[in-house]
Amino acid sequence: MRVAYRAREMSNFDSYYFESDVPCLRNRPNRHGDGGIIDHLAPPFSIFNYPGKGGPKYTPKRKLTEMELNSATTHVLLNCPEVQPYHSYFVGTYGNDVVYSRFSDWFKEHVHNPVNVVDVVNVQFLRDISWGPDHRVRIMSxxxxxxxxxxxxxxxxxxxxxxxxxxxxxxxxxxxxxxxxxxxxxxxxxxxxxxxxxxxxxxxxxxxxxxxxxxxxxxxxxxxxxxxxxxxxxxxxxxxxxxxxxxxxxxxxxxxxxxxxxxxxxxxxxxxxxxxx
Structure with a gap:
């Protein structure tokens, strides 16, 4: 048994000297891999469409409550790099205590006002995500x-x-x-x-x-x-x-x-x- 493990360790170590196109244990997809498959209809952009793999079975969609939807929408906005300048401006104007209660509504109104357009490159993207996600979501285990x-x-x-x-x-x-x-x-x-x-x-x-x-x-x-x-x-x-x-x-x-x-x-x-x- 120890000989088998030793041979496995040696072959795995040696595989790091192989060319990348040589099939070996090192480049074999592991069972916890996310697949790394890019959907050309939904390519990665900002924090969205990140490679990942769900379980084989989806439960039926469920509807988020208003509280859940607002919390999820705000959390996504706060973690989106393109939104950070707007978040900083909001906190400087209204304070940090009202971010979860007011920021998502303020952000939607702000980016749809042509007077406030600063980021010309991402303005359409910002307007799209300001509407938030669909309230019906897929659940995985x-x-x-x-x-x-x-x-x-x-x-x-x-x-x-x-x-x-x-x-x-x-x-x-x-x-x-x-x-x-x-x-x-x-x-x-x-x-x-x-x-x-x-x-x-x-x-x-x-x-x-x-x-x-x-x-x-x-x-x-x-x-x-x-x-x-x-x-x-x-x-x-x-x-x-x-x-x-x-x-x-x-x-x-x-x-x-x-x-x-x-x-x-x-x-x-x-x-x-x-x-x-």
């Missing part, structure tokens, strides 16, 4: 993106592995950890080309010290699974998410509410340590 395989919490129940843990880097030193609840495909039906975007609806844990801790010496990250994020900010764009696992303390009764965060790396990613002589 699993999704492959950036070398990760994500499952919803419900889909992971009873499985040998759990792929519903997520984390995303916030501003400064703040990281947000949570559990994937729903995989949603948004479709923007106004304008051409077609624009689609997959977002995750997550249950987030409290990022404050009462909900998230980092050991000062060993840098072990712990989250309190009984404490949730208090703001209504459920959604995150799929391509920005990384995967984690949560491991309980089996013998520490005083830590029954705490879970250790184990970060994973994408399948197919190689990290080499360089030692200089």
């Amino acid at each position: 699993k999704y492959f993106i950036n070398g990760y395989k994500f499952h919803t919490e419900e889909w992971s129940k009873g499985k040998k592995t759990n792929n519903s843990g997520v984390w995303v880097k916030g501003e400064g030193d703040i990281n947000y950890y949570g559990v994937l609840q729903e995989i949603i495909e948004l479709e923007y039906i106004v304008g051409w080309p077609k624009k689609k975007l997959v977002i995750f609806r997550c249950k987030w844990y409290d990022p404050d010290s009462s909900g998230t801790k980092v050991h000062p010496q060993y840098k072990i990250i712990e989250i309190n699974h009984t404490r949730q994020y208090r703001f209504y900010d459920l959604f995150i764009i799929a391509q920005n998410v990384k995967q984690v696992y949560y491991v309980p303390y089996p013998l520490c009764k005083n830590k029954s509410s705490w879970r250790v965060v184990i970060k994973t790396k994408p399948v197919g990613e190689w990290r080499l340590r360089m030692h200089w002589m």
